[in-house]
Amino acid sequence: MLSFILVILVSFVFTGVVIRTKSIASGRKGPGIMQPMKDIYRLFRKGAVYSETTSIIFQIAPTIYFSSVVMAIMVLPFGHTRGLISFNGDFIFFAYVLALGKFFSIIAALDTGSSFEGMGASREALFSMLVEPAFFILIGSLGILTGYTSFHEIFMTFHFSTYITYAIGVLVTFVLAMICMIENSRMPVDDPKTHLELTMIHEVMILDNSGFDLGLILQTTNLKFAMYGALIANLFMGNLVWYFTIPLFFMFQFLFAITVGILESFSARFRMSHNAQFILVLSSISLLVFFVILMIMNKF
Amino acid sequence: MEFLTIQNNQRVDISSIPVLQYEDFSSFIIDLINDNDNHCVNYYGYQDNNQIKLICCIANDTQHVIYVTSSIVDKNSELNSISKKHLSFEKFEREIHENFGINFIGHPWLKPVRYAFNRADKTKTIANYPFYTIESEELHQVGVGPIHAGVIEPGHFRFICNGEQILHLEIQLGYQHRGIEELFLQKKELIQRATLAENIAGDTVVGHSVAFANAWESLCDYTPSEALQFDRALALEHERIAIHTGDLSAICADIAYQLGNSVLGRLRTPVINYFQQWCGNRLAKSLIRPFKTNFPYNEYLSEKWFEVFDAFLPDFNEICEQIFDLPSALSRLEKTGVVKTEVAAEIGMVGVAARASNFNRDIRFSHPFGYYKNESFNSIMGKNGDVYSRSKIRMDEANQSISFIKEMLKKIPNHEIQEGEIINEPKPNSFVVSLVEGWRGEICHCAITDEKGELKHYKIKDPSFHNWLALALSVRNEGISDFPVCNKSFNLSYCGHDL
Numbered sequence: 001m002l003s004f005i006l007v008i009l010v011s012f013v014f015t016g017v018v019i020r021t022k023s024i025a026s027g028r029k030g031p032g033i034m035q036p037m038k039d040i041y042r043l044f045r046k047g048a049v050y051s052e053t054t055s056i057i058f059q060i061a062p063t064i065y066f067s068s069v070v071m072a073i074m075v076l077p078f079g080h081t082r083g084l085i086s087f088n089g090d091f092i093f094f095a096y097v098l099a100l101g102k103f104f105s106i107i108a109a110l111d112t113g114s115s116f117e118g119m120g121a122s123r124e125a126l127f128s129m130l131v132e133p134a135f136f137i138l139i140g141s142l143g144i145l146t147g148y149t150s151f152h153e154i155f156m157t158f159h160f161s162t163y164i165t166y167a168i169g170v171l172v173t174f175v176l177a178m179i180c181m182i183e184n185s186r187m188p189v190d191d192p193k194t195h196l197e198l199t200m201i202h203e204v205m206i207l208d209n210s211g212f213d214l215g216l217i218l219q220t221t222n223l224k225f226a227m228y229g230a231l232i233a234n235l236f237m238g239n240l241v242w243y244f245t246i247p248l249f250f251m252f253q254f255l256f257a258i259t260v261g262i263l264e265s266f267s268a269r270f271r272m273s274h275n276a277q278f279i280l281v282l283s284s285i286s287l288l289v290f291f292v293i294l295m296i297m298n299k300f
Numbered sequence: 301m302e303f304l305t306i307q308n309n310q311r312v313d314i315s316s317i318p319v320l321q322y323e324d325f326s327s328f329i330i331d332l333i334n335d336n337d338n339h340c341v342n343y344y345g346y347q348d349n350n351q352i353k354l355i356c357c358i359a360n361d362t363q364h365v366i367y368v369t370s371s372i373v374d375k376n377s378e379l380n381s382i383s384k385k386h387l388s389f390e391k392f393e394r395e396i397h398e399n400f401g402i403n404f405i406g407h408p409w410l411k412p413v414r415y416a417f418n419r420a421d422k423t424k425t426i427a428n429y430p431f432y433t434i435e436s437e438e439l440h441q442v443g444v445g446p447i448h449a450g451v452i453e454p455g456h457f458r459f460i461c462n463g464e465q466i467l468h469l470e471i472q473l474g475y476q477h478r479g480i481e482e483l484f485l486q487k488k489e490l491i492q493r494a495t496l497a498e499n500i501a502g503d504t505v506v507g508h509s510v511a512f513a514n515a516w517e518s519l520c521d522y523t524p525s526e527a528l529q530f531d532r533a534l535a536l537e538h539e540r541i542a543i544h545t546g547d548l549s550a551i552c553a554d555i556a557y558q559l560g561n562s563v564l565g566r567l568r569t570p571v572i573n574y575f576q577q578w579c580g581n582r583l584a585k586s587l588i589r590p591f592k593t594n595f596p597y598n599e600y601l602s603e604k605w606f607e608v609f610d611a612f613l614p615d616f617n618e619i620c621e622q623i624f625d626l627p628s629a630l631s632r633l634e635k636t637g638v639v640k641t642e643v644a645a646e647i648g649m650v651g652v653a654a655r656a657s658n659f660n661r662d663i664r665f666s667h668p669f670g671y672y673k674n675e676s677f678n679s680i681m682g683k684n685g686d687v688y689s690r691s692k693i694r695m696d697e698a699n700q701s702i703s704f705i706k707e708m709l710k711k712i713p714n715h716e717i718q719e720g721e722i723i724n725e726p727k728p729n730s731f732v733v734s735l736v737e738g739w740r741g742e743i744c745h746c747a748i749t750d751e752k753g754e755l756k757h758y759k760i761k762d763p764s765f766h767n768w769l770a771l772a773l774s775v776r777n778e779g780i781s782d783f784p785v786c787n788k789s790f791n792l793s794y795c796g797h798d799l
Contacts, residue, residue: 022558025558025559026558026559026561026562026563027562027563027566028562115440115441115442115443116442118440119442119464119780122463123464187556188628191556193556193558194553194554194556195449195450196449196450196554196784197444197449198442198444198780198781198783198784199554199781199784264556264558265558265559266558266559267557267626267628267629268552268555268556268557268626268628268629268631268632269555269556269628269632270628270631270632271631271632271636271779271781271782272464272779272781272782273464273779274631
């Protein structure tokens with residue numbers, strides 16, 4: 001329950017912090033931290049316009065997308081406290097409930113019949129598919145190391161004690177952060193600021209959404225950011241007491257948001273054809289973690 | 301004689317241009333173009349006593365002269381195409397076909413260019429444009445525009461793609477057609493025409509208004525004073541710096557490099573604002589006028605210029621160094637959208653894009669006018685013709701223009717207005733070609749007067765007219781997501797093309 005509430009709280013300001021960081025990095029003052037939420041609130045009060053060529057899929061997709069992420073957040077533990085849903089193998093549930101939401105957002109994009117949205121959908125499908133092995137190898141390896149298969153128990157048992165665990169911690173953080181960037185279609189894979197339909201991935205899929213639906217999709221992005229941030233924070237919180245973990249949690253989310261902002265400010269995005277390569281690199285880093293863990297466990 | 305040899309801005313009698321039979325005319329042009337030093341600056345037709353007079357101006361870059369020849373043909377006649385031999389004539393012939401219904405046999409594809417209001421065949425409309433189509437089910441088509449997501453002009457781009465790869469791009473323009481050439485004849489006041497010239501393309505205000513002023517003054521046998529020539533060269537180079545800086549900023553935006561985008565965007569503003577200090581308009585409208593200047597240059601403006609550029613240069617060079625050193629930026633720019641030198645020559649590219657493909661087309665050097673006559677000017681050349689070259693050459697040209705202006709400002713000519721200057725009316729039955737190197741490339745204005753000295757025909761050619769085809773060819777086999785950055789690296793004008 002605690003993680004659920006905290007993630008939702010963080011989601012309100014996460015994108016705001018990212019945008020503010022980018023503004024400051026480019027020498028501008030930038031909008032207030034709450035501006036993205038104000039925009040979403042404005043959208044929530046609007047009605048949606050549906051194109052005549054779309055079917056019911058297009059109308060229900062944003063809601064399914066949103067609720068899939070909310071479901072995934074419920075799985076997340078918080079230090080000592082379990083998530084709202086917690087069982088053996090819940091990380092598989094976590095991954096596939098997210099995939100369900102993504103599936104619906106993809107077929108909704110195809111439903112519009114627009115050539116842009118089809119392109120965006122195919123890119124999103126490809127990148128999500130490539131990112132999946134990275135996530136499973138990573139969490140699976142942690143499962144082998146700790147001997148458990150639910151998020152709560154994995155994170156409770158994972159301790160930083162030796163140099164090798166620090167190394168694993170760094171790699172896991174990097175891979176999770178990058179998965180987050182890919183899943184949220186941010187730099188270096190996608191550029192959320194662009195106005196060019198032909199280069200977009202996620203943005204182009206939601207071109208036809210408006211009003212309430214669009215607000216829902218935007219809030220889902222915020223939630224996803226906070227969710228992955230929470231996953232990374234959990235890795236380091238272990239079984240500390242709550243008055244340490246809560247400030248630590250906020251600190252991690254804040255640092256993560258600033259890192260995202262800085263990353264997006266000082267580099268150009270990848271060429272589309274390099275994205276697949278880059279995502280495969282994440283899988284190979286996960287494999288590296290996997291082999292290191294096998295070596296620690298003397299399982300060779 | 302098969303042709304008349306003239307210089308840039310030289311007025312000649314229209315009757316002194318030889319009139320050839322079309323067969324001789326076309327074979328003569330084909331012979332001339334076979335020489336790599338020659339290129340066609342303008343080829344157009346106009347109605348003359350119920351017949352069509354075709355005029356072709358071919359510039360020789362090494363001899364610094366322009367060969368002019370002409371032919372008279374009937375409307376709706378069938379002629380052998382020159383494009384069959386030289387692809388660079390493709391668009392000129394399409395334009396003549398569209399306006400007068402002349403059929404060019406052997407032309408690759410006689411499609412309308414811009415849907416002029418007085419076109420020959422009114423059944424051809426923008427709605428039934430004959431696109432290149434595909435049968436294969438494995439390929440897909442993507443149509444972009446004419447309404448775009450950003451604040452850009454209307455134009456339709458149709459891609460035929462194999463997945464993410466572009467196989468073919470077709471660019472359909474004409475949405476911006478305003479009938480500017482016709483307006484030049486309808487508006488009789490000089491100030492109206494000067495204002496029209498400023499509005500041919502909003503980003504090349506100085507370029508087009510200098511071309512018009514030169515053409516008009518030549519028609520009147522007026523030699524602009526040293527001060528006027530100084531002002532025009534200064535404005536042209538300053539415009540080049542401003543637009544090149546803005547383009548670099550936009551290229552950074554397209555590759556999502558935020559630092560480059562915002563720094564260069566900030567740097568562009570004071571450069572553009574300098575025009576406001578000079579003439580009260582950021583785009584330099586009303587700065588260039590035939591016979592006179594309303595805003596004489598002075599020491600105060602010169603001081604201001606140095607103030608602006610003392611602040612501009614260090615930042616500009618630092619950020620450019622950053623961009624061209626940044627691995628993620630280089631991976632987007634290098635080997636993207638390549639136009640090879642041979643292709644550039646074949647399709648007759650001009651201007652900054654041609655020079656980036658290592659193909660020298662620079663009017664400042666090859667057909668100098670006014671102030672440029674006294675200066676030795678070395679064009680900067682790119683190597684590979686990719687987006688990187690087109691970006692790098694913008695940085696180098698901006699730097700070159702800055703040092704050029706610095707040299708200029710060492711000696712500001714006397715701007716006092718001379719009393720009792722006689723300004724003639726345009727001479728009757730005259731023809732003049734005015735070539736100007738705008739920031740984008742070669743601008744060509746051709747004017748013809750009738751027996752009363754009234755403007756009879758006015759022809760405008762913006763560099764975009766040549767270069768749109770280069771963009772379409774450069775993106776072949778590229779990823780479709782690289783199209784925007786290719787497009788931006790050319791930064792072509794829609795309204796300059798559509799007129």
